[in-house]
Amino acid sequence: MKTGVVVFPGSNCDRDSFWAIDRVLGEKAEYLWHKETDLTGLDLIFLPGGFSYGDYLRTGAFARFSPIMGSVIEFAEKGGLVLGVCNGFQVLLESGLLPGAMIPNDHLRFICKDVHIRVERNDKPFSNRLSDGQVLRIPVAHFEGNYFADKATLSDIEANGQVLFRYSDELGTVSPETNPNGSSNSIAGLLNKRGNVLGMMPHPERACEAILGSTDGFNIFTSVVNYIEEVAIV
């Protein structure tokens, strides 16, 4: 599997993302400066966390118009796998690859802590090595992680089974108390209809080594490897 980690001006999780894929997972990865447009030979496009363009105007608002995003949209439309984490999720929303938008956390504080998320389905490229209902402990670090979509869009999302992760407690119970930022329907990870584009606020690349406190993010990446190497070939 070969991953392209996109670097926007202001990305700051690009190195962590590269490390998780290239060093921990042991799969090839390369950096893609945002002015690149050639995605030939890549299996996964990773839009990392950070503050692209200083979060000016709205999070992800300018990154969405970076030259590489045209190619990423085309790549996704052909069924290529795209993962956006944190600011990467915000870019996917602004670019229309995922429905809805991100607004500031309901309590207006930056949150940086481990959260629990429940796996809602394990039949997708990003979750085939996870169990249904499994609870993962993965860190979040954001000010604008309050996912919003209007009622009709939320109904669509739920009817299509597009929610991959929901904020929960350590037992997998979802309630307003386990929602760290006010997100609609406690959405922590969202797929497009086809299931090949995932946006998530928690940082799986920061939860791949025991020394970092959790390895719960690792199997999101092994799921992708599994999908690329086995499922996709069939």
Added chain:
Amino acid sequence: MRIYLAQVTVRKKETVADPEGKTISEALSRLGYDGIVDIRSGKVFSLKIKADNDEAARDYLDEISTKILSNPVIETYNVEFGEVK
């Protein structure tokens, strides 16, 4: 070509939570300003643009407001403009 001065105001839709507006409103109440019923926060952009006529200026401002200055999923915008004589 004429020169226009424009002001674009962007704010969250009524159906979208505005934590910033709510916090400002609560802070004002704590300070004793008990006349505040509601506050919605937003952004204002002042622009100077070139356009052939009023209609072209309006189209131009609508386009950039929809495409960049606001996110239509969560925000609405209002445009005011006038020609610089």
